[in-house]
Amino acid sequence: MSDTTDFKDSHKSRPGISQWDLASDTIAHTVPPKDSGRDAWLVLTSGLILGAMVWGFPYSFGVFQEYYLRQKEFSSSHSGVAAIGTTSMGVMYLKAPLLYVVFHRYHAHRKMIGLGGFIIMLVSLVGASFASTVSQLLATQGVLYAIGGAMLYFPIFNYIDEWFIKRRAFAYGALVASDGAGGVIIPFAMEWILNRWGFRTALRTWTIVCFFLGTPALVFLKPYPVDPNTEQVSRKIDLRFLKTKTFWILQSGNIIQSLGYFIPSYYLPSFAVACGWSPFIGTIAVSLCNAALVFGALMIGWICDHHHVTVALVICTIGTVISVVIFWGFSVYQPVMYTFAILYGFFAGGFTATWSGCSHPIRRVYPVETGMIVALFTAGKGVGSLASGPLGGLLVISDTWKGHAGYAYGSGFGYLIVFSSVTASLGCLGWVGKKIGWVL
Known part of the structure; x- marks a missing residue:
């Protein structure tokens, strides 16, 4: 006799057990x-x-x-x-x-x-x-x-x-x-x-x-x-977590990081032309950036599963700042620009994978589902997406370093490079919050 038959027979011998109860017990054993x-x-x-x-x-x-x-x-x-x-x-x-x-x-x-x-x-x-x-x-x-x-x-x-x-x-x-x-x-x-x-x-x-x-x-x-x-x-949905310092310091870091995050993908083709290369070179760089994002997101997601989210925030921040300041800032050769695209995609692109990890310290204050935190942080990134377009255009128009500064900083995109590095450096506000006790 099968296990399923034994299970049903055992319930038949119990008085007061309805077919609905039997179905519910079956569901509980087969989920x-x-x-x-x-x-x-x-x-x-x-x-x-x-x-x-x-x-x-x-x-x-x-x-x-x-x-x-x-x-x-x-x-x-x-x-x-x-x-x-x-x-x-x-x-x-x-x-x-x-x-x-x-x-x-x-x-x-x-x-x-x-x-x-x-x-x-x-x-x-x-x-x-x-x-x-x-x-x-x-x-x-x-x-x-x-x-x-x-x-x-x-x-x-x-x-x-x-x-x-x-x-x-x-x-x-x-x-x-x-x-x-x-x-x-x-x-x-x-x-x-x-x-x-x-x-x-x-x-x-x-x-x-x-x-x-x-x-x-x-x-x-x-x-x-x-x-x-x-x-x-x-x-x-319990929205009491919106009143906590923990949520807002993590969200602030996310929004600020997003202000500069989209700039490289928007301007790499134009940057390639400014360096005397074809726009297709910039397209390759953007594709490399997106490819590196795949591995960066997986790695950062794994780190968030095994360590405090602020560890992942610091790793993303340091990697992004180094890639922008050094590799984009000195991208006078195509291999250097490709290296920048890969590093930037890995660390800056992987930043998004920290969102689910940000729910852990918030849940220590108030109960909240991970999906709600990810949704709110996604909206924060949307603010950065909409604002980075006009901000980037303004920075390009007002760039006075063109022809005066060295390397890529004098290409007409120097202000963009500095702006992206500054916004990236503030992405680890959650780590600062943990040090001062605002993030548990």
Whole structure:
């Protein structure tokens, strides 16, 4: 006789046990393990595929921007074209906390909301392929894509919270790494299609790719099974942690670091031209930066699982400052610039993987879910994303070191190099907070 039969027979002999109780006991004995097992890894793998798909496309927008500015119907509005990419990323970042609250309270509808976001994202890409003005591209490839992408991507935070406990920081680090992985391959693929068949074919091709990648990923992306006797219709989020010094000193370091984080990826192609190289050299550097982000996020996520988060913050800060001040500051040769891109992607890109680790000291003050902290820190990065564009432009225009300072500091990007290094150095405010007792 099988174990299942024995289990059922044992309940039959017990008076007062209903079929509902029997089903509940069966669920309790068959729930999949957390942090391991086929289901947990399938959920994480599905999240990685969706993350690479959702974020890899806006990460490659520089290729589209260069193409659009060469087209007669779009070239008259340089600022409008540039706003497409920053709007797409900024809106997705800033929507994270709102969507997390919605998914948290109405968790039974997460699957349908994610599916709706997937459909909106596909529709936005098809709509953009029919655009004939910059405003139409901004509405479709910018705003509509961001809405759909955010609805599809951010439920993954909740699923990771449910499926992973001991390896949660690693899982979040892997999710961050997938974003960078998409930014390695997609720019070259899109550039190849754009130069041969144009943006309409490129957008429709990417729509088809997203459909065939995203559909199976959505099938395996599922919540952790719960006992119907204990499942709640809605849950409230305790926001008392927003009053703590711990949260705000960690968030302040995150926002300040984000102000300078995007500058290299925005300006490396222009920097390459200023050094007398082709824009393609800058594209290679950006791709190397995104590739290094994959390994950096995994490593920093592992460190957060095994050490206090401030250890990871210090490592990211020191590595980023050295890469900017020394390797970008002295990038007069291509190998030096490539070295900068790799180091910067590893340490600065890996900074995002500290977000889940930041939840540990905050939870020592007030209970809070990791996903909520990650969502709020994502919004903080969105502030940096939106602000770094005009800040970077202002620094380039006002740079008086051009032709006077040595090495890359005199290339016209000297102010950017200094600004990025200063903002990076303040990313370890959490470590300072720990030293003075504000971070436990």
